[in-house]
Amino acid sequence: MNLGTLFEFAVERHPQFEALIQGNTRFTYREINVEINxxxxxxxxxxxxxxxxxxxxxxxxxxxxxLYWAVQKLGAVFTPINFRLSQEEIKYCVQDAAAKAIVYEPISEKTVLEAVKDLQVLKISVQGAQGADVTYEQLREKGSGKPVQPKIHDDDICLMLYTSGTTGRPKGVPRSHKNEYTAAIAHIIQNQYEVQESTIGVMPLYHTMGMRSLLSMAFLNGKMAMIPDYSPLAVLELIEKEKISCVYLVPTIFHDVVYHTEFANYNLSSLKKVGYAGAAMTEVLTQEIFNKLKPEVFVNHYGSSEVYTFSYCNYLNKKAGCAGKAGFHQHLRVVIPDPEGNSTPDDIVPYGEPGEIIVDLRSSEAFQGYWNRPDATKKSIRDGWYFTGDMGMLDEDGDLFVLGRLDDTIISGGENIHPLEVEDVIAKHPKVAEVAVAGLPDPRFGEVVTAFIVPKDSSLTVEELDEFCKESNELSNFKRPRKYVLVAAIPKSPVGKILRRKLRSGEYEELYLKKESAS
Structure with a gap:
């Protein structure tokens, strides 16, 4: 079943239900379908x-x-990219995808026009951006009823997301109608969504999380309220005004919202179901969400653009930070980690021992390989399993805990240390707003555990942080940071993932210099 047809089914079921809102503009399912056609x-x-x-x-x-739904009805491939990308990155993606058309707005106009100036591609502008072959408004005027819909098969590609990656060029992840439909159904089941839910469109639609919110709302005749320009206040205002019932966000946005100085002034009682993904969440923030939002459903979803669901956990009140059990369509293992890519799906580690997380590609949510990248496909896909590059551990109950990226593991004095276990301890300090841990080169130990901290209180000192870690029962002494750096902000990707490589390379603003290492 293709996505465009499924959307038309939703229109026929409840044409009068509200579908899409932005500012003062509101569309029912019937009205938005006319626009799409x-x-x-x-x-x-x-x-x-x-x-x-x-x-x-x-x-x-x-x-x-x-545009997303219009492209689906044509059987074309929606290939969204981050509007913040550089000219060279945009050019690379357009050429790599062999794009037929590119759509841009004022904020991306300059970089897009430079990127495609020597390329044969149809240029479409939105919101008054200049230099296009046709504007979005002209498309609406030229449109005549429904398009001629071709025969679309389940396995036809409908979406290609470009993974941001930590190094090298972004990789195209082609996904079929079946992949996207199945991922949306899994999302609905795992988050316990019902007909006529409502959510906010704040997670980027060039990211798998944004796609999940878009599709799940459409299939349930739900409402999506768009936020083109993110701010915590915009989120708070929209949840209250539109009586939003569910959200699926990165931990950074939850942090911004629940700690906002105006939080108490908003009525968020309509919000019953919350989920997060994209990055780890500290125990402190998890508890704050329980205390302040009082959700009926609170889910940690662990997955990727390539497969969508790896696992999910809906008992965070019992196990904060837990990634839970394999997803609705999924089967996973933890195997011996090998950065060279020589481990196999049968190299399973015992419970309680860290290893690389791998997931079964028989899932109908799973892609079958990267676009134009046989090298990356060969490294990630082995014997029918997707090697995620993430470190994790299964506890005695068979619950998964994600420990970070394989290449984020700190090896200090021959010991393997995972940043998340150190971050969870430091985040509990009352004067700490945010923390990220990385390994910095050291002639004696190879790497030293280094904590980068955004202080909540200007009186915070290295000495009290170190004392706090020493007194913690949760942190072995060899895992304790040997260096603390107070910074203005933790570098993150547009979807909230900590960019440890930037911390390792010194790309941060130090608040005030603390040269001494902890003893």
Whole structure:
């Protein structure tokens, strides 16, 4: 079953339900379907055909949603990329995808036009951006009824996400209609969503998390309220105003919201179901969410663009930070870690021992390989399993705990130390707002555990942090940081993942110099 047809089914079921909101603009399912058909038929008339890649470089705005569904009805491939990418990165993605069309807005206009100036690609502008072959408004005017829908098969590619990656070029992740449909169904089941839920469109639609919110709301005739320009206040205001019932966010946004000085002034009682993914959440923040939001459902979802669900946990009140059991369509293992890629799916480690997390590719949520990257495919896919590059551990109950990236593991004096276990301890200090841990080179130990801390209180000192770690019953002495750095902010990706490579390379603003290492 293809996604465009499924959307039409939703329109037929409840045409009068609200579907999409941005500012003062509101669309019912019937109204948004008219918009989608106009844009789809106009794109088709301009030569966009089945299988063509369409590359939006947009914020989370209603035009992005309309384009997504228009592309699905044509059997083309929605290929969104981060609007913050550089000229060279945009050019690389457009060429790599062999894009037929690119869509941009004022914030991405300059970089897009420079990136594609020597390329044959249809340029479409939104929100008054200049230099296009056609504007979005002209597409709407040119559109004539429904497009001619081709025969679309379950295994046809409908979406290609470019993974940000920590090093090297981004990799295209092609996903089929079946992959996306199944991932959306898993998301609905695992988060216990019901018909006519409502959510906010704040997670980028060039990211798997944004896609999940978009599709799950559509299949349930739910409402999506878009936030093109993120701020914690915008989130608070929209949840209250639109009586939002569920959210799926990165920990950074939860942190911004629950610790916001205006939090107590908003009525968030409509919000019953919350989920997070994309990065680890500290025990402290987990408890704060329970205390302040009082969710009926609180889920930690662990997955990726490539497979979507690896595992999920809905008993965070019992095991904060736990990634739980394998997902609805999934089967996972923890195997001997090998950065060279020589471990096999049968190299299983015992319970309680860290290893690399691998997941079964028989899941209908799973991709089958990277776009134009046989090298990356060969490294990640072995014997029917996807090697995630993440370190994890299964406890005696068979519950998964994710320990960070394989290449984030700190080897100090021959001991393996995982940043998350150190971060969880330091995050409990009352004067710490945020913390990230990385290994810095050391002539004696190879690497030293280094804690980068955003202070909540300007009186915070290295000495009291070190004393706090020494007194903790949760942290072995050899895992204790030997260096503390107070910083203005922790470097993160657009979806909230800590960029430890930037900490290792010195790309941060130190608040005040603390030269001495802890003894």
């Amino acid at each position: 106009k844009v789809a038929s106009a794109l088709q008339a301009m030569g966009v055909e089945q299988g063509d890649r369409v590359v939006p470089v947009l914020k989370n705005r209603l035009e992005m949603v309309t």
